Amino acid sequence: MNRRQFLQLSVAALSALGLAGCSKSAPLRTGIHPWIGYEPLYLAEEFGWLPDSVRLVKHSAASDSMAGLLAGELDAAALTLDEALRVYAEGVPLRVVTVTNVSVGADVLVVKPSITSPAGLRGRPIAVELGGVSGIMLFSILERAGLSTDQVSLVDLPVNRHLSAWQNGDIEASVCYEPTASVLEQAGGTRLFDSSQVPDTIFDTLIVTEAAARRKPGAVRDLVYGYFRGQHHLVRSMHDAVYRVATRQGITPDSVRRSLATVMLPELAANQRYLAHHGRIEVVAKRLSGILVREGLMASHPVYERLCDPSFLPRSLS
Amino acid sequence: MNRRCSRTLILVLGLLSGLWAPLAVAKGAVTLGILSYRPEPVIQERYSLLAEYLSQETGLEVRLRVFNQDDMNRALASNRVDFFLTNPSHFLVIRSERSLTGVLATLQREWQGRSTGSIGGLILTRAERSDIDRLADLRGKSIATPGIHYLGGFQAAALELRDAGVDILRHNRMVHLGNHDRVIRAVLTGDTDVGFVRTGVYEELTRENPALADELKMIHVQSLAGFPFAVSTRLYPEWPLVSLPHVDSQIVRQVASALFALQPDHPAARAAGLAGFSPPADYQSVEDLARTLRMAPYDQVPRVTWVDVLNQYRIWVLTVAVLFVMLVVTSLWLSRKKRQLATEERRQRELIGSWPQPMLMIRNGELINCNRAAVDLVGYTSEASLLGKGLPTFSPHAQPDGTPSLQKADALIRRVATGEVAQSEWLFVRSDGSDVWVDMTLAPVYEHDQESPSILCSWYDITRRKYAEERQRLALRVFENAREAIFITDAHGVVMDINEAYSLITGRDHKVAVGSLPPMPMDEGSAILIAARKHGVWTGEFASRHRDGHAIVLSLTLSSVFDEQGQLSHFVGVFSDVTQLKETEKQLRTMAHYDSLTGLPNRVLFSDRLQQSMAQARRQNYQLAVIYIDLDHFKPINDAFGHDAGDGLLVEVARRMRSTLREEDTLARLGGDEFAAIVVNVADQQTLEALLVRILTKIGDPVWVADHSVEVSASLGYTVYPQNAELDGDQLLRQADQAMYRAKREGKNRYCRFSDSGS
Known part of the structure; x- marks a missing residue:
C-alpha cells in the first residue's frame, strides 16, 4: 500500500465514521x-x-x-x-x-487570406493545440464546415510556436487566442472564425x-x-x-x-x-x-x- | 370658477414661468457648476478654457461657476446651474434629492501621458510619523478630509479602513476642511495625524512644490499597473458631468457632443488635466460603497416590515413557530407531569412519614431516610440526628445474644444485599439511655441507577413483649425453685400444675398430683375452697400424710384467681411443711411449764393448775388442799456432796412424793428445795393428814446419792380450800407457805395447818 492509498482509505474510514464535513x-x-x-x-x-x-x-x-x-x-x-x-x-x-x-470570441481561427470560408480549410495544414481548448474549437469549426479531421492536415503545435510556423509557411491556418491572434493578423492573417460564432460551446x-x-x-x-x-x-x-x-x-x-x-x-x-x-x-x-x-x-x-x-x-x- | 378668474390664473402662471426661465438659461447661456475640490482660483483657472471650448462648440454662452459643496447644493436647489461636475459621492446625494435624469459623461483624467477614468483615495501622513505605516495604525488618530461627501477624499479610504477593522466614524477625530489643499496643509502643519485626499491631488501639488514629496508619506499604497496616480484604496469611476432636467434636450445634446469631441491634446483639456470625457460609467460601485458605509443617501436603514421578514424567512418563521409551539406543549406537559409526580411523591412521603410503624431507608450501611415514628422510637428530636449514621450508632456495643452490634448489622446488610429479606430482633439504646427492643425487617429495594440495592428497614417495637417474657421467665423460675410447694387448680380444685417442692413435701410427683385434689384438712375438706372463693383467701394449718404414710403438718394459703369477667378461674395454693416447726413448738411449751431437773410442773404451771383445781372444787363442791414442802438440811448435803448429789437427791425426793400422791393431784417444784402440791377431792382431815405423814415418811427414807446414803426431812405447811373468805391461788399458796414456816419453827420434819390465829 503506498501513501496515497493509505490516505484515501483513512479518509474513507473517517467519512464512514460520520466525520465528513470537518x-x-x-x-x-x-x-x-x-x-x-x-x-x-x-x-x-x-x-x-x-x-x-x-x-x-x-x-x-x-x-x-x-x-x-x-x-x-x-x-x-x-x-x-x-x-x-x-x-x-x-x-x-x-x-x-x-x-x-463562456468564450465569445476569445478563441479565433486565423487563416491566410486565400481561405474565405471554413469549407476552404479542406486539405490545408492547420496549427492547433489539440490537448487544449483549441482542439474543441477546431472540431466545432470542422463540424460546421462539414469536414472531418481526415480531410484537413492537423499540425499539433503549442500556440506560442504558431507565429514562426506561420512565417515559415508551414501552416495556412491557426486556431489560437489572444495575443497570438492579433500577432497573426498583423502578419497578414484574417479572422475567419471565432468562438462567438459557436456560442455556448x-x-x-x-x-x-x-x-x-x-x-x-x-x-x-x-x-x-x-x-x-x-x-x-x-x-x-x-x-x-x-x-x-x-x-x-x-x-x-x-x-x-x-x-x-x-x-x-x-x-x-x-x-x-x-x-x-x-x-x-x-x-x-x-x-x-x-x-x-x-x-x-x-x-x-x-x-x-x-x-x-x-x-x-x-x-x-x- | 368664472372666465375672468381663470384668465388671471393663466396670467400669473405665465409670469411665474417667465420669471423662472431666466434664472437658469438666460438667452443662449448655460451655467456649468464645478465642485471646488481644490481652491477656487485654481479650479477657475483650469476650467475656464473648458467653458470657453464649450461656448465655442455649442454657440452658447457657457458660464463657469465654482462652488463648494454647500454652495453647489444651494445653487442646485434654486436651479441656478444647468450642468455640473462633481465627485460621484456628492452626485449620489444630489441625485437622490433631485431625481436627476443622469450622467451625461464621465470625466477622463490625464497625467503624464496616461489617462484614466478611475478615481481612488490617498492616505497621507507626515514622513517622520514612524508610528503610522499600516491602515491599522490609524486607529484613534486625527484625520483631515475635505468632507464626508467626497469619494476619493473620504469614502474610498473609509471603506479600506473599515475592512482593516478601523471604524473611523466612531474611533477617530475627523476634521472636514472643504478642499484637498487644506487637508494637505493640515497634515503638514501637524494639525492632524493623517489626511485623506483624492488621487491626483498629491501629484499636482508635488509638481508645484517637489519638496512636498519628502515631507509626506503614503499609507497602504496599491500597486496598480497603468494607473497614473498613487492610490491607497480600490478605484471607482471618475467624476460625472450631469445635466439638470430643466435644460433643453437640444442644449444637452450639443454640450454632450462637444464634451465627447474634446481631444486630449486640446488646450482646454490640457489646462484642466483631462483626457476628455467618456460615456457615462457604471456608478453602482459608488452606490455599493455608500451603502456599505451607511452614508447618505443610503444612511437610512431600510424599514423592514414583519411581512418582509415573513416573506423572506417563511420557512424559518414557520419552523421556529412549530418548534416553539412544540416547546410550549412539551413544557406544559412536562410541568403537569412534574406536578403530578410531586403530588404523588408528597403523598407517599406523608404516608411513610406519618405511618405509625418506624420505617427507614439504608444505603451503604447508612440511614438515608426515615419517618417520624423511627425518630420517636429511638428518642431523638429530628430526622437529621439519624441520617448518615449506621444502625450500630443507636445500639449497645453488643446485642443480647453476645454478637457485637456492628458485626451483626453488617451480616444482616450483606444478607439483604444478596436479595434476601432478613428479620431479626434488635436492641436499641434510646437517646435517654433506655432500651428499646424491635423486631427489625430488612428488604432490598432495587433502584435502577444503583448498583447495590438500598435497604428498606421497618421496626416493630417489641419492648413490652420482651419485658412480659422476662417477667414470665422470672415467675417460672420462682415457681420452680420455691421451697414452698405451689399448685394451681381449676375452679373445682383439681390440680393443674405443681412445682417441685410440692412433690418433695407430699411425695406425689407431677404425674400423680395433676388431676387429683391438693392436700386439704381432713375435717374441713373442700370447705376451704368455698372459704377461699368467698373471702379470696384461706389460710390454715392442718395435718396430712406424706405418700409414704408419715404424718406431716402443712401450712396452706389458698388464693382464688378471678378472670377478667370476675369469674373464679383458678385457685393458687402455697403450702409448706411445718411438721418440724410444730415439734419444736411443743418442746418449747414443755420447757416453759416443767422443771427440767425433776420433770415436775414449775411454778407457772402450778399456778395454772391451782386456778383450774380451785374452779373445779367450787364447781364440784369438794375440798382441795395446797401443800408447801421445803426440805430440811438440804444445803449441807449440797455443800458436802456437790450440786450433782443435791440434784440427785431432789430428783429422788420428787419421785417419792409423786408416787405418794394420786394421779389427779399435782406436784410442782417451785425452786431450789421447795415443792408444792395440790391435792384434790380431800375427803376429810384424817385422810389428808395420813397423806402428809406418808409424804414425810417417804422423804425421810435414806437416799443414795454420790455413793453416800443420806437422810433428809421436810417441813410441810398446808391449807385447804374453800375457806370462808374468797381467796385466789397466790393467797392459798402463801397460806401454805406460812404454815410451812410454822412447821420449821416448830422443829422441822412435821406438818402444820394454816390457821389465821396462829400467824
Missing part, C-alpha cells in the same frame, strides 16, 4: 491558472473574500491543475469543460459547480472532485461564494478591477478591457440555468466527450448520472 482539518485545495475568466477568484483572494477553508494553488497552465487533480493533490480546479471531462475520463469523478465564463468552469463535494461541502460553498463576490467586483467595479487584473497579468488596462469583451461572465441566475439537470453544460459535455472520444483525445466516455451540481451556488450576493 473542513477545519484541511482546506479545499483549488488549482488555478491565469485566465480572464478565473480573475474573480484572484480578486476574491486579494480582497480576503476566500476564507481559510479554501486555498488557491496557482499554476501557470491548465495541464498542471489537471495533473494535480489526477494525482489527488487537488480538491477543486478552474478548468474548461473539455479539460474537466478528460480528467473525469482518467478516473477522477468530478462535479461542475460554477460556470465562470467553450465553457470555463469551477469543478470539484466528487470526494471533496461530499466531504467538504462547506468549503465548496465558500469557494463558489468567493468566486461570485470577485465576479461582482470585476463587473461592477471594473474601474478598479481592470487595474488589478492588468497588474497581475502584466498587461495594460486596455488589454484587460479587450479580454473581458471576449468572455461572458454568467451571473448567479445564468449559472443556475447552465448547471440545471440536462442543462446546457450537460448537453455540451455529452457532445464534447463524443468529439474527444471520436478524435482519440479521450479513451472513453466518463460515466456519470449528473455532471453539474448547482447546489453550491449561493442564493444571493449580500
